Amino acid sequence: MATDLAVGxxxxxxxxxxxxxxxxxxWQFARRVRRDPIAVTAAAIVIVVLVAAVAATSLxxxxxxxxxxxxxxxxxxxHLLGTDQLGRDVLAxxxxxxxxxxxxxxxxxxxxxxxxxxVGATAGYAGGRIDAVLMRFVDAMYAFPDLLFVILVGSLxxxxxxxxxxxxxxPVASLDHATNGLFPVFLALGLTSWLTTSxxxxxxxxxxxxxxYVQASKxxxxxxxxxxxxxxxxxxxxxxxxxxxxxxxxxxxxxxxLSFIGLGVQxxxxxxxxxxxxxxxSLRSFPHLMLFPAIAIGLTLLALNVLGDALRDAVDPLLxxxx
Amino acid sequence: xxQFYVRRVIAIVPTLLLVYTMVFFVxxxxxxxxxxxxxxxxxxxxxxxNLNKKYNLDxxxxxxxxxxxxxxxxxxxxxxxxxxxxxxSDIIRQFFPVSLxxxxxxxxxxxxxxxxxxxxxxxxxxTWIDGSIVAITTAGxxxxxxxxxxxxxxxxxxxIGWVPTIGWDGLFSASSVVPIIALAVSPLxxxxxxxxxxxxxxxxxxxxRTARSKGxxxxxxxxxxxxxxxxxxxxxxxxxxxxxxxxxxFFVETIAGIPGxxxxxxxxxxxxxxxxxxxxxLLYALLVAVVNLVVDLSYxxxxxxxxxxx
Numbered sequence: 001m002a003t004d005l006a007v008g009x010x011x012x013x014x015x016x017x018x019x020x021x022x023x024x025x026x027w028q029f030a031r032r033v034r035r036d037p038i039a040v041t042a043a044a045i046v047i048v049v050l051v052a053a054v055a056a057t058s059l060x061x062x063x064x065x066x067x068x069x070x071x072x073x074x075x076x077x078x079h080l081l082g083t084d085q086l087g088r089d090v091l092a093x094x095x096x097x098x099x100x101x102x103x104x105x106x107x108x109x110x111x112x113x114x115x116x117x118x119v120g121a122t123a124g125y126a127g128g129r130i131d132a133v134l135m136r137f138v139d140a141m142y143a144f145p146d147l148l149f150v151i152l153v154g155s156l157x158x159x160x161x162x163x164x165x166x167x168x169x170x171p172v173a174s175l176d177h178a179t180n181g182l183f184p185v186f187l188a189l190g191l192t193s194w195l196t197t198s199x200x201x202x203x204x205x206x207x208x209x210x211x212x213y214v215q216a217s218k219x220x221x222x223x224x225x226x227x228x229x230x231x232x233x234x235x236x237x238x239x240x241x242x243x244x245x246x247x248x249x250x251x252x253x254x255x256x257x258l259s260f261i262g263l264g265v266q267x268x269x270x271x272x273x274x275x276x277x278x279x280x281x282s283l284r285s286f287p288h289l290m291l292f293p294a295i296a297i298g299l300t301l302l303a304l305n306v307l308g309d310a311l312r313d314a315v316d317p318l319l320x321x322x323x
Numbered sequence: 324x325x326q327f328y329v330r331r332v333i334a335i336v337p338t339l340l341l342v343y344t345m346v347f348f349v350x351x352x353x354x355x356x357x358x359x360x361x362x363x364x365x366x367x368x369x370x371x372x373n374l375n376k377k378y379n380l381d382x383x384x385x386x387x388x389x390x391x392x393x394x395x396x397x398x399x400x401x402x403x404x405x406x407x408x409x410x411x412s413d414i415i416r417q418f419f420p421v422s423l424x425x426x427x428x429x430x431x432x433x434x435x436x437x438x439x440x441x442x443x444x445x446x447x448x449x450t451w452i453d454g455s456i457v458a459i460t461t462a463g464x465x466x467x468x469x470x471x472x473x474x475x476x477x478x479x480x481x482x483i484g485w486v487p488t489i490g491w492d493g494l495f496s497a498s499s500v501v502p503i504i505a506l507a508v509s510p511l512x513x514x515x516x517x518x519x520x521x522x523x524x525x526x527x528x529x530x531x532r533t534a535r536s537k538g539x540x541x542x543x544x545x546x547x548x549x550x551x552x553x554x555x556x557x558x559x560x561x562x563x564x565x566x567x568x569x570x571x572x573f574f575v576e577t578i579a580g581i582p583g584x585x586x587x588x589x590x591x592x593x594x595x596x597x598x599x600x601x602x603x604x605l606l607y608a609l610l611v612a613v614v615n616l617v618v619d620l621s622y623x624x625x626x627x628x629x630x631x632x633x
Contacts (some may be wrong), residue, residue: 038458075376140338144345145610147570148588148604152346155592156353253467260469261577261589273469280473280578286478294470303467 016315029314045303053099061089063096065269074288084275084289085282092294093270099301100271101252104186108251110188116197117240121228123198124205135202138195150188150254154263157184179261185264189251196273197243204236245308256297272297329392331619335612341393343601347388349396350600357404357595378404382569391601401598401606405591411602414587419455419606422576422583424494426569433452434561437511448523464514468508469574472505476579489580510564517560521553527553555608555625562618568609 033039056063066086075082082090098130123134205228208214214231223228258264267274272293279290358366375381377388394401400411409417444456479501481487486497493499515535525531526549534544573585575593584603591599 088485109580136337140341142611144342144608147573148607149345150606151589151592152349152353152600156349159353168614249465257467257469257574258576263589263592276469276473279477283473283477284481287481290473290477298466298470301467302462305461 010105020199029311030116032314034305036310039306041312042303042306043298047299049303050102051093053102056092056095056099059089059095063088063093063270082288084293085278085286089273090292094272094292097270097272097275097293097296098300100182100265100269104182104189104255104265105178105185105248105251107182108189108193108255109247111186112115112197112251113245114238114242115190115235116194116243117201117236119231120201121193121205121236124202124222125209125228125232127206127209131152134198136255141195144192147254149192150258151263152231152271152279153191154188154258156188157285166187182265185255186251188258190256193247193250195248197240200239200243201236204239205232206258208232208235242308242312245304247310249308251303252297252303252304281283328620331616335609335616338612339531339605339608342604343392344388344450346457346601346604347597348384348397350521350595350597351387353595357597378402395601395605398604401538403591403596405596405599411598414599415602415606416582418582418587421491421581422569422585423500424582425506425583426565426572428494428499429503429568430493430510430561430565432503432507433511433514433564435516437514440513441514442522442545442550444515444519445522445526448526449525453519456519460512460515463508464516466508467574468505468509468571469578470576471508472501472575475501475504490535491579491581498522498579498581500577502572502581505575505579506568507573510561510568513564514560516555518557521556522549525549525553536563550593555622557599558625562614569610570586570607586607 031042066088084093085092119134119138123131208210208231214227217227217231255272256273256276259271260277262277264273266269275293275296276290279286279293283290357380360370372381381385382390391401398412400415403409403411403414406414440456440460444453447453476486476489486500491498528549531544534548535541539547548564569587572583573589575581576583576586577589584606588600589605591603
């Protein structure tokens with residue numbers, strides 16, 4: 001997972017020395033995880049979730065298949081985790097929910113990183129008035145209650161898409177179709193969570209801008225874009241990985257939350273949030289319907305956070321001393 | 324110094340304006356209108372036109388923007404479209420206190436538990452006490468409030484039957500136990516970790532060694548000297564989490580059936596009740612801004628170096 005992240009974030013112009021540093025990071029992360037039994041457990045949980053997400057469509061039952069004669073059944077050999085109120089297999093729905101969570105999380109994290117890096121790099125490198133305007137905007141957005149914004153933006157895009165999009169919105173509608181209606185969810189999440197990333201990148205840019213090698217590059221006539229891409233961004237990767245690992249569990253948490261209150265993923269597609277809210281609705285008679293999605297959400301977030309901590313320690317040697 | 328305070332207070336204005344502008348246009352750009360779900364049947368075109376006229380919705384958007392803003396500055400947030408006998412201010416007055424009480428109670432619980440736990444972990448660093456506190460807080464940070472609330476309702480409400488599963492009879496009743504715990508878990512976990520990290524940083528400071536070497540008891544060193552310094556960074560986090568708890572309470576309010584403003588907001592978005600959406604967003608934005616301001620000001624109280632200039 002660490003290699004994936006590092007490779008994904010690398011601009012693709014690796015010099016020999018950087019390639020070595022990258023391998024070091026992944027190796028350090030792997031070593032850190034192997035040493036710590038809790039991190040090993042966390043890695044195992046994440047792998048189980050990944051496998052479930054991939055295998056979701058090749059299970060015995062499909063997530064939408066109803067069997068009205070076997071509703072709200074306890075776990076049995078036929079249905080390992082029982083069936084829900086409409087006789088749908090809970091295990092199949094949980095597995096498909098894992099896929100939904102992971103798709104939303106990776107898409108939202110990508111949007112977060114793209115916007116955050118662009119704004120942060122522009123502000124940090126340009127400085128002056130551009131920096132002031134962008135950062136005032138970020139400050140103001142910080143005061144914006146982001147959950148409210150997610151709800152607003154989510155319902156806006158959802159409504160636009162349902163209404164039948166034309167002109168400018170057509171690509172949005174086709175994207176929405178391609179992602180089975182998940183587009184509003186991750187766009188809303190991505191649009192609201194780039195603030196911290198942009199601040200991180202800006203701070204790193206400001207610190208690096210005055211270093212000698214950047215000055216030298218500038219002196220030999222390199223353009224701003226070149227300096228940002230070749231010198232500044234590669235050095236921002238460590239904090240970006242940290243921001244990315246923080247963003248993933250956060251997006252999963254928000255997706256499930258939005259779906260929980262009916263503003264996220266739309267039925268019949270399952271989401272852990274929808275399953276949880278259906279479970280809460282019938283918790284008096286069938287508490288197990290609520291328990292399984294609750295365990296899935298809790299364990300996944302816990303595992304991702306534990307791995308994120310390990311990754312952060314591997315990335316940031318300074319932190320190791322305070323732990 | 325006074326100038327600094329004044330500048331900080333004035334800086335809230337553009338923030339609120341930005342929030343208003345964005346919410347206004349996002350809400351109005353969302354398809355569907357406030358009269359779509361008024362009754363059992365769709366309203367007739369004539370009724371809709373009359374309603375639009377009455378509430379200025381037939382005017383150009385720019386004009387509506389200015390009119391609402393002018394009224395809002397005078398404290399008039401308009402009528403609710405969904406519940407037309409009530410004004411937005413009435414709704415806020417009725418529903419917000421419940422959210423505020425819950426949020427404040429949850430933060431109180433979180434702070435009162437986080438300080439001793441974080442301090443204990445820091446002073447016993449590397450022992451099993453520290454290890455278990457860190458492990459529990461990692462779990463606490465990972466658990467969303469809606470999961471905690473759901474599980475607690477099943478365990479405490481359904482299985483044991485100590486608390487009602489749904490409803491609200493005020494802050495000092497069994498019905499507030501589940502929402503308060505659910506809201507307190509994540510700030511409690513985060514604050515414990517921050518306070519622990521902050522205390523660990525203070526452990527090796529010169530003044531701590533001085534205090535020890537002049538023979539102060541360990542208790543006095545920790546309580547009197549380190550805690551006060553370690554509290555400064557924690558204040559920021561506490562402020563941020565207080566806003567989170569207030570704004571994020573709608574999950575818990577929805578699950579536990581609590582008549583708070585968060586739940587009302589979600590209903591209003593679905594009903595396109597523009598004035599309620601805008602008024603609630605402005606209130607939350609103001610709240611976040613004020614909490615941030617109070618946090619900034621509290622630095623001066625906690626750290627005299629900041630108070631005297633620089």
